[in-house]
Amino acid sequence: MQTDFMESQTRSNLMKAFAGECQSRQRYYQAALIAQQEKMVGIERMFRFTAEQEERHAMVYFKLLKEAAGTQVNITADYPADVFYDLQQLLDSAARDEQNEAEILYPEFARIAREEGFSEAASKFEMISKIESSHRERFLYYSELMRSDKLFRSDSTEEVWICLNCGHIHTASEPPGTCPVCNAEQGYFIREKEAPFTA
Ligand SMILES: [Fe+2]
Ligand SMILES: [Fe+2]
Structure with missing residues (x-):
């Protein structure tokens, strides 16, 4: 009831x-x-x-x-x-x-x-x-x-990073200091696997 x-x-x-x-x-x-x-x-x-x-x-x-x-x-x-x-x-x-x-x-x-x-x-x-x-x-x-200071640093040299500003993809242990395409600062980069809408 x-x-x-x-x-x-x-x-x-x-x-x-x-x-x-x-x-x-x-x-x-x-x-x-x-x-x-x-x-x-x-x-x-x-x-x-x-x-x-x-x-x-x-x-x-x-x-x-x-x-x-x-x-x-x-x-x-x-x-x-x-x-x-x-x-x-x-x-x-x-x-x-x-x-x-x-x-x-x-x-x-x-x-x-x-x-x-x-x-x-x-x-x-x-x-x-x-x-x-x-x-x-x-x-x-x-x-x-x-x-662990790993927001922009990976143990793998094959880590894939994506720039949240322009979508530039960068494969390395660290994202670039500034995006070579749009000049966005490193803070714009996340691991591609963390990005929304990635397949
Ligand atoms: Fe909630
Ligand atoms: Fe919540």
Whole structure:
């Protein structure tokens, strides 16, 4: 039997999730701006790419609140105050926040939604928790590259790099200091296998 939505825990969990996603999106946009200032374009794009996905998650949760339309939903929740200006810290804290959503928060919200009879909300929490887990992997991947000074250095001389500005392909252990085609700085290069839309 379904709990009355307006009396349910799921209603406030959806609002908490909405608030959390809006904040993740904003944190990642801010991180993208810091990366942009440091001319780390690959990292900047990765944060923006993820921020856009958080925005979609916020919309998914917000739509599920339609039964509460026109009302106020009061929530109490903890949200991360990750005020960092260092890319390494930003990547690490993003990975931590994603882990919390993926492994603790959303599985718990999904369980409660199932108990209360809201199967659509439950399955969105479950599916989005898997996405957050993939976000965590992505942040950890870049965090590790940065920590080991391998963002622009590979152990393989066959590494394929792509310039995010013009698409120039360069095969070597390191990307060029500036792109020979468009003069973009090294920060524009990422491994080709990390590029979107590569076959
Ligand atoms: Fe999200
Ligand atoms: Fe995420």
